[in-house]
Amino acid sequence: QFFDNNPGWSHEWDEQTTIGLAASEGFAWFFANVHNDDPIARIHRNNSELYYWVNSEDGGFGWSHIPTPEGSATNYGDRCEAAVAGIFWDIYDAIDDDFTCWQCWPQAYIPNPDDIGDQLTGGAANLITAANSRYVDGYRPDDINEFYQAWFEGVFLGNYFDLRPIWYEHNIDVRCCPNTTGNANGDPADVTDISDLTFIADVLWRGGPTPM
DSSP: OOSOOSOOOOOOTTSBOOHHHHHHHHHHHHHHHHHHTSSEEEEESTTSSOEEEEETTTOOEEETTOOOOSOGGGSSGGGBHHHHHHHHHHHHSSOOOOOOOGGGTTOTTSOOOOSOOOOOOSOHHHHHHHHHSOOBTTBOOOSHHHHHHHHTSSSOOOOHHHHHHHHHHTTOOOOSOTTOTTOTTOOTTOOOSHHHHHHHHHHHHHOOSOOO
């Protein structure tokens, strides 16, 4: 019922396709990896030792045990299934990734840490809630950016400060927090009060983190 609006044509892990196809294929890789409790998924060919593998953690891919450079999933944005799988894995896992290398294009596989990374841990339940129980313009999300909007619809799912950097790490620029206007200090209960004005004043006069 979600991420199903795509033509389903031929595609590869690291290529740009349509945003709908990238979302559905990226989620499929992520789902398989969660089932295996491993960011690396393997597809064996002809019941032999030959297999194709992809890594949602760092975007690597290749055949059998041949190593490939890390970081490709952070280069291609919302039209690439590798980037989509990486976004979901970053929401789910407990590792603070920092593989932003899209800024150092065309050296696509050279990690370029920017100290942003991701701070979410074990977000599988909220992830499924946003994908399968939320609606954007009357329907469940069709792509990774509509998924981002769905996260902020309805019942509070939190993680305002942590979600956007994950999209940024995968070369997607999204508005920070839909439907959260006024909560400048990122109050976990989404309360807007005098503390938000104090927070903004502190930023203006003394510097600090960007208001929500």
